[in-house]
Amino acid sequence: MATATRALFMLFGATGDLAKRKLYPSIFNLYKKGYVDNDHFALIGTGRREWSDEKFREVILDSVSANADSEEQAKAFASHFYYMSHDVTNPEHYDALSDYANKLDQQYDIEGNRIFYISMAPNFFGTVAKNLKAHNCLSDNGGFNRLIIEKPFGRDYDTAEELNNALAKSFNENQVYRIDHYLGKEMVQNIIALRFGNPLIEGIWNNKYIDNIQVTLAEKLGVEERAGYYDGSGALRDMVQNHTMQMLTILAMEDPISFKDVDIRREKIRALRSMHVYTEDEARQNFVRGQYGANGDQRDYRHEDNVPNDSITETYVAGKVLFENKRWKNVPFYIRTGKMLTDKFTRIDVVFKKPLVDIFASAKGTESELNNNVLTLFVDPVNKIILRLNGKQAGQGMEMQPLDLTHTQSDEEKAATPEPYERLIHDAILGNATNFASWDEVSRAWEFADVIRHVWDTDKPDFPNYTPGSMGPDAADELLARDGRAWVFNSKK
Numbered sequence: 001m002a003t004a005t006r007a008l009f010m011l012f013g014a015t016g017d018l019a020k021r022k023l024y025p026s027i028f029n030l031y032k033k034g035y036v037d038n039d040h041f042a043l044i045g046t047g048r049r050e051w052s053d054e055k056f057r058e059v060i061l062d063s064v065s066a067n068a069d070s071e072e073q074a075k076a077f078a079s080h081f082y083y084m085s086h087d088v089t090n091p092e093h094y095d096a097l098s099d100y101a102n103k104l105d106q107q108y109d110i111e112g113n114r115i116f117y118i119s120m121a122p123n124f125f126g127t128v129a130k131n132l133k134a135h136n137c138l139s140d141n142g143g144f145n146r147l148i149i150e151k152p153f154g155r156d157y158d159t160a161e162e163l164n165n166a167l168a169k170s171f172n173e174n175q176v177y178r179i180d181h182y183l184g185k186e187m188v189q190n191i192i193a194l195r196f197g198n199p200l201i202e203g204i205w206n207n208k209y210i211d212n213i214q215v216t217l218a219e220k221l222g223v224e225e226r227a228g229y230y231d232g233s234g235a236l237r238d239m240v241q242n243h244t245m246q247m248l249t250i251l252a253m254e255d256p257i258s259f260k261d262v263d264i265r266r267e268k269i270r271a272l273r274s275m276h277v278y279t280e281d282e283a284r285q286n287f288v289r290g291q292y293g294a295n296g297d298q299r300d301y302r303h304e305d306n307v308p309n310d311s312i313t314e315t316y317v318a319g320k321v322l323f324e325n326k327r328w329k330n331v332p333f334y335i336r337t338g339k340m341l342t343d344k345f346t347r348i349d350v351v352f353k354k355p356l357v358d359i360f361a362s363a364k365g366t367e368s369e370l371n372n373n374v375l376t377l378f379v380d381p382v383n384k385i386i387l388r389l390n391g392k393q394a395g396q397g398m399e400m401q402p403l404d405l406t407h408t409q410s411d412e413e414k415a416a417t418p419e420p421y422e423r424l425i426h427d428a429i430l431g432n433a434t435n436f437a438s439w440d441e442v443s444r445a446w447e448f449a450d451v452i453r454h455v456w457d458t459d460k461p462d463f464p465n466y467t468p469g470s471m472g473p474d475a476a477d478e479l480l481a482r483d484g485r486a487w488v489f490n491s492k493k
């Protein structure tokens, strides 16, 4: 039986796209499953628009009805939603918000548990946090106060630190839940289960057996309607500093002493501390950027709507990351992410070393035909695991061939898998910060990314340099070829 938690949500950006597409359906699923206490829960949504409660509830119904068991259920859910027109930059509005929160707290007997969710442009995060505290919107009667904030968390170390200092004036670090929705993905969470639940895997999870690890976050589409935002950000800030770094950290961390959030975070931070932060020259050698060109009807990036035609924003990044510790000495972690690639997928390929001696080839006096064992974790769009081994071809003799052990998520497992936002909001309700990025993690990732950014802002790129529908620029293949390696997934194969 689910544990239901009493909670009052205050959502800033309630009229926005994310709220409608992801947040309301997620909270509805938690309501259906009994994870929010159906009798003791309310949500105040805010935006500048002059909406009534009725209008707000229509939006809620529109967003959740397809997933409701009945119209009554959806309506009962929507009846917990209240709207206040509010400009977050106007301090006076917060007094009314505080009064309203206290009223609903009493009405629903919520016992002071508050979750503040800022689903707005990041330049508002600090202002909202400051005013919430200054205008007594945080409860002080023994309930919890938690702040969930969306990405991006800064655009470099300095702006992230400034934002963090602003938040810290109102919320302690353990009250801040920084969303990185990749951490809510089933297969990303499965990395921890596979590594620390299986001595078979954890026993070989080191530089004695692993040759290299490859993490790919590929998108098939271009910038679409996000061009304005994206051109000021680029792939390094948009995908590498956050999602990719978080995945690398979980792959590289040491065993936590328990599955508690504090213990996992401690190990993630230790892993990030051992990550080598490049000098500028090293960054030039170990990181590659790209921008897509034209292909048939597809315009090049510089001719997309809302993109300046001399833009040097990268739509692709590949790089090599090194962890300088006993476990990972000499094991490169290769990463790549980009837009307009072959397909939309996220995968992790763990490439194992070949046997030191190939007894089959030496018996025949031929070159070894054994392949590297590869453990591939498919994170998106399907959850799948493939372990590629070398096996014997059926028949006479001893010819070898690749043998794949495959686990694909069943339909039942798929149905039981919550969307990342549902899972993460539930974690925040429970006060479990395991799947949120801590300040120490975020700041270290910025230290790493800032060096590369600085080099790229200084050096002139030769753009465009890759074709839509490919897996990126040739330089990304050369990065691995220089080390005598290749991407496991390569569309040119």
Ligand SMILES: NC(=O)c1ccc[n+]([C@@H]2O[C@H](COP(=O)([O-])OP(=O)(O)OC[C@H]3O[C@@H](n4cnc5c(N)ncnc54)[C@H](OP(=O)(O)O)[C@@H]3O)[C@@H](O)[C@H]2O)c1
Pocket (backbone or CB within 6 Å): 012, 013, 014, 015, 016, 017, 018, 019, 046, 047, 048, 049, 086, 087, 088, 089, 118, 119, 120, 121, 122, 150, 151, 152
């Ligand atoms: N959309 C996505 O798929 C997605 C994915 C990942 C992360 N995010 C992040 O989620 C956040 C929200 O994104 P979004 O796509 O939902 O943005 P959006 O559609 O532009 O919504 C922005 C919200 O902010 C409100 N707002 C703007 N200025 C305001 C002010 N001065 N006072 C009060 N409210 C104000 C708007 O309400 P009014 O217009 O009514 O004032 C609206 O509700 C961003 O940090 C974004 O980076 C979004």
